[in-house]
Amino acid sequence: MVIKLTSEAHDQIAAAIATAETRTSGEIFCVLARSVSSYRDVSLGWAAAAALILPLGLIPFGFEAAWIPGFADSWEAAHLASREISTGQALGAYAVIQAVLFLAVYLITRLPTVTRWVTPAAVRRARVRNAAVQQFLAHGLHVTEGRTGVLIFAALSDHRVEVVADEGIHARVDQTVWGDAAEALSQGLKRGDPAAGFEAAIGLCGEVLAIHFPPRSGNPNEVADRLVVI
Numbered sequence: 001m002v003i004k005l006t007s008e009a010h011d012q013i014a015a016a017i018a019t020a021e022t023r024t025s026g027e028i029f030c031v032l033a034r035s036v037s038s039y040r041d042v043s044l045g046w047a048a049a050a051a052l053i054l055p056l057g058l059i060p061f062g063f064e065a066a067w068i069p070g071f072a073d074s075w076e077a078a079h080l081a082s083r084e085i086s087t088g089q090a091l092g093a094y095a096v097i098q099a100v101l102f103l104a105v106y107l108i109t110r111l112p113t114v115t116r117w118v119t120p121a122a123v124r125r126a127r128v129r130n131a132a133v134q135q136f137l138a139h140g141l142h143v144t145e146g147r148t149g150v151l152i153f154a155a156l157s158d159h160r161v162e163v164v165a166d167e168g169i170h171a172r173v174d175q176t177v178w179g180d181a182a183e184a185l186s187q188g189l190k191r192g193d194p195a196a197g198f199e200a201a202i203g204l205c206g207e208v209l210a211i212h213f214p215p216r217s218g219n220p221n222e223v224a225d226r227l228v229v230i
Helices: 007-022 040-059 080-110 114-116 121-138 176-190 194-212
Strands: 027-033 150-155 158-164 228-229
Touching: 007 027, 007 194, 007 228, 027 121, 027 194, 040 080, 040 114, 080 114, 114 176, 121 150, 121 158, 150 194, 158 176, 158 194, 176 194
Parallel strands: 027 150, 027 228
Antiparallel strands: 150 158
16 A cells, blocks of 8 residues: 655644643553555464475375486486485475475465465554554553553554554543444545544544543643654
């Protein structure tokens, strides 16, 4: 997914955050991540499994080194030596097949679309969640007064959205609100309009924060009102 954000889109998102925060002591922050993981370990896992398992299917068919052109000699040595040479050549040919399969599967699974297909949903979900939590901590949303920080996080390559709310909010807010906000942002991204998606998600988060966490005296802005793209 290729999404380009103009300076006007950044301004639109910042304005939406500022507007929402005028009605609450909560803090809202937005992050758009192009990628949260290379998933290289997943590709290596598939490649290793293919190299170990797929060649086994050749054994019932009487696999021989001669199956690989030019690998086996056209002449055979006599008696015992013949058996030793044939076994060594077969093992060598088997190793070559394993290496070729490993490389082929690894390269195929490095294609972005294929990577997403072969990566278990639970793995992608966990890594996006971890990335969102890291951004939550990195931008100081966990040290706001009242512990009322909310992070709206989108991972483009994984097609996932996360909303992370601090502990001061969890006990008092219906958790379905965060799901609604995440869905609003997802729809905006699907339409190719991330600014509108973030704006809708910010509005939903702002509404619930305004109900449970009204502005404090002076209502200081503890976290910058902006979208960060990483």
